[in-house]
Amino acid sequence: MAGGDVEAHYTKDGLYQRIMDALAAIxxxxxxxxxxxLDPVEHFHGRGVAATAEMAKSLNPKPGDEILDIGSGxxxxxxxxxxxxxxxxxxIDLTAEFCATARRLNGDVGLADKVQIEQGSATDLPFEDGRFDAAYSQNVSMNIADKAAYFGEAFRVLRPGGLFALSDIGLGDGADVLYPVPWSSDGVYSFLLTEQETIAAAEKAGFEVLSVKDHTPVSLQFYQSQRENAARGDIPKLGVFILMGDNAKEKGRNSARNIEEGRVRPLEFVCRRS
Ligand SMILES: C[S@@+](CC[C@H](N)C(=O)[O-])C[C@H]1O[C@@H](n2cnc3c(N)ncnc32)[C@H](O)[C@@H]1O
Structure with missing residues (x-):
């Protein structure tokens, strides 16, 4: 596999059909x-579509803009x-199975002319300098060891003044991170930075960091309401657990505990290309 361990971690054969089966079941x-x-299943990060909506608002794209999604799932x-x-x-995404699924879903909902999907790596983007009006990357950088290449490539393909919104699971000041989590089974391809380290990496690439939000409180509310729903027997048939494989429940429990116990911090950065 082109993406090695990371791609193997995310690949779930037959994913498109499983999503279709779950949609039919509801x-x-x-x-x-x-x-x-598709909202419940297609936003593969904490707080789902609500987090995407907040991130998109911070970029506030204009009709006709061309936007890059780095690690598009x-x-x-x-x-x-x-x-x-x-x-x-x-x-652009490393995982072939996700790219193929994304393209089919684009067609299914009539968005194939507005959303184009490429397979490739965030650290070696196949796009010319200055092409995009804005870029974002949601819960991807945790898998990337080479932060200089990640930020450097995002910087290179943005037009001057373009914004880059990044949501990330940052390292907290609690105990060690519990695994498995959605981005790693055992920590082998997990490269978490503290808030300050991420700011330093973004600035080193040339970005100005405009804002940093810590989503710990809203994430805790999100996991609490999921637990309350489960206690009432309200178990969804369609959700991102479909993307996470057999140990999805354990990954979800660890995600919540890691935040509750300060082992990690869900962070959102908005940066500008100078
Ligand atoms: C947790 S998922 C998030 C997907 C999507 N951003 C979302 O929020 O729905 C992480 C994604 O990052 C992708 N990824 C990890 N490392 C990557 C890299 N070096 N280049 C491109 N994509 C990568 C994975 O294939 C996976 O699709």
Whole structure:
């Protein structure tokens, strides 16, 4: 596999069909899907579509802008940005299975002309300098050891003045991170930085860091409401657990505990290319 261990971690054969089966199980007409039907399953990060909406607002793209999604997963955030802001989005992701699924879902919801998906690495982007009006990357950098290449490539492909929004699981000041988590089974390809280290890496690439938000409080509320739903027997049939494999429950529990115990901090940075 081109992406090695990281790609193997994310690859779930038959993913598209499993998503279709889950949609059918909750009564969706899979021949006539609307973009919102996919919301519960396609935003592969804490707090789902709500987090994507906040991130997109911080970029505030204009119709006709061209936006880059670095580590686009199965394309949920890219489709959200394209349909909400009327711009075009190019997504790039390491995992072939996710790229193939993203392309099929683009077609299923009528967004194939607005969202283009490429397979490749964030550390070696196949795009010319200054191409994009803005870029974002949600819960991807944790998998990337070479932060200089990650920030350097994002900087290179943005036009001067372009914004880069980054959501990240940062290292907290609690005990060691518990694994498995959604981005790593055992910590081998997990490269977490503290808030200050991320700011330093972004600045070293030339970015000006405009804002940093710590989403710990809203993330704790999110996990609490999920627990309350589960206690009431309200177990969703469609969700990002479909992307996480057999140990999805354990990954979800560890994600919540890691935040509750200060082992990690969910952070969002907005940077500007000078
Ligand atoms: C937790 S998922 C997030 C997906 C998407 N950003 C979202 O929020 O729905 C992490 C994604 O990062 C991708 N990824 C990890 N390392 C990457 C790299 N070096 N280049 C491109 N994509 C990468 C994985 O393939 C996976 O799709």
């Amino acid at each position: 009564g969706k007409d899979i021949g006539n899907l609307t973009p919102g039907d 199965i394309g949920g955030p890219a489709r959200y940005v394209a349909r909400t802001y009327g711009c075009s989005v190019v997504g």
